[in-house]
Structures are given as structure tokens and as C-alpha cells.
Amino acid sequence: DAGVIQSPRHEVTEMGQEVTLRCKPISGHDYLFWYRQTMMRGLELLIYFNNNVPIDDSGMPEDRFSAKMPNASFSTLKIQPSEPRDSAVYFCASSPPDRFYEQFFGPGTRLTVL
Amino acid sequence: GIQVEQSPPDLILQEGANSTLRCNFSDSVNNLQWFHQNPWGQLINLFYIPSGTKQNGRLSATTVATERYSLLYISSSQTTDSGVYFCAAVNQFYFGTGTSLTVIP
Numbered sequence: 257d258a259g260v261i262q263s264p265r266h267e268v269t270e271m272g273q274e275v276t277l278r279c280k281p282i283s284g285h286d287y288l289f290w291y292r293q294t295m296m297r298g299l300e301l302l303i304y305f306n307n308n309v310p311i312d313d314s315g316m317p318e319d320r321f322s323a324k325m326p327n328a329s330f331s332t333l334k335i336q337p338s339e340p341r342d343s344a345v346y347f348c349a350s351s352p353p354d355r356f357y358e359q360f361f362g363p364g365t366r367l368t369v370l
Numbered sequence: 371g372i373q374v375e376q377s378p379p380d381l382i383l384q385e386g387a388n389s390t391l392r393c394n395f396s397d398s399v400n401n402l403q404w405f406h407q408n409p410w411g412q413l414i415n416l417f418y419i420p421s422g423t424k425q426n427g428r429l430s431a432t433t434v435a436t437e438r439y440s441l442l443y444i445s446s447s448q449t450t451d452s453g454v455y456f457c458a459a460v461n462q463f464y465f466g467t468g469t470s471l472t473v474i475p
Contacts, residue, residue, distance in 0.1 A: 298467050299456065299465040356460070357460045360415070361414070363412060364411055364412075
């Protein structure tokens with residue numbers, strides 16, 4: 257069974273550009289999480305979904321960030337416009353029904369904003 | 371929010387040695403979890419351990435919820451154990467800053 261799939265694995269963009277990160281959760285999982293990891297702030301939850309519905313987006317830094325989950329097998333995290341301080345590794349994770357804590361992480365997308 | 375402190379911040383071990391990593395919480399938590407991030411960045415669940423003790427091979431974890439701490443034991447360490455170990459109060463999404471472990475052959 258394939259794990260959580262994220263694309264792209266690396267993204268380099270210039271300040272002001274729109275960035276879209278993609279995630280395919282493990283089939284059958286109904287929780288999906290977006291995290292950001294930086295040296296300064298460590299791991300932070302940005303948003304999580306349950307059954308495609310956003311449950312907690314309090315970690316989304318500002319209006320430049322948006323996340324969607326149009327169906328059970330796909331989610332996007334968009335940054336528009338991007339800024340250098342958005343440079344980080346962005347992880348997507350999913351977990352099975354009734355096992356919220358059993359999170360399986362994707363390989364991450366390393367974003368560099370110049 | 372809850373403060374999560376991990377100790378030690380860095381640890382270097384000779385292969386075969388044992389180690390204990392600690393996680394302290396400033397307030398009571400539930401759904402405590404341990405993760406390992408390998409040197410290539412991959413995050414892996416190790417234990418979900420709100421209380422009590424669990425073992426998985428050479429790794430075991432103990433949480434004493436009433437005293438607000440958790441311990442991760444690594445026995446007979448191997449080079450593949452290298453990486454950063456995080457504890458987290460998963461329901462509240464509070465992560466520790468991690469213990470960086472390097473196992474030397």
C-alpha cells in the first residue's frame with residue numbers, strides 16, 4: 257500500500273509567486289494534516305481535515321495561506337503571495353478513522369522562497 | 371499553551387549503548403506520542419502512549435501522566451537509530467523541540 261504522497265518534493269520560487277503543494281493521503285484514512293517544519297519554530301500544525309472538512313485551521317499563519325480538500329484522496333496547500341519567511345519543509349500526514357493519533361507522514365515538500 | 375521540554379537536546383552514543391530520552395509537559399496532556407525523524411527527514415510514528423508502558427523491539431516508552439512526563443528508552447542502539455526524536459501532545463498539537471541522537475559505529 258502506498259504511503260502518503262506529496263508533490264513536489266522540492267520547490268524553489270521567487271517572492272510574490274503562488275505556490276501550490278499537493279498531498280494524496282493513504283486510502284481509507286479520513287484525517288489529513290498539514291504541518292510546517294522550520295529550524296526556528298520546529299513542527300507546527302497548520303490545519304487538519306476530517307472527512308474533507310477543515311476542523312482546525314488556527315495554525316494557518318495568515319490569509320496568504322489556504323488549504324482545500326476537494327475529495328478524500330487529494331488536498332492542496334496554497335501560498336499566495338509567497339514570502340522568504342515561508343521557506344520550510346511542509347509535511348502532509350493522514351490517519352485512519354477513530355485513530356486520530358496514528359499519523360502517517362509523507363516525505364515532505366522542501367520550499368525555498370527567494 | 372502547553373510547554374513541551376525534551377532532554378537532552380543532543381546525544382551521541384557508541385553503537386550498542388542504551389539511552390533514555392525524556393519529555394516533560396507543563397500541564398496535563400493526553401494522547402502523548404513519540405516520533406522519529408531520520409536523517410533524510412522522514413517522520414515516523416514510534417508510540418502512541420497516553421499512559422503506561424509499551425515496547426516495540428529495542429524501543430520502549432513509559433508515560434506517567436500524573437507527573438507529566440514520558441520516557442523513551444533505546445537499547446542496544448544502532449546507527450539507524452540516528453535522527454531526531456520528538457514527543458508531542460497530539461490532540462493539542464504541541465511538539466517538543468526534539469532530541470538529536472547520533473549513534474557512532
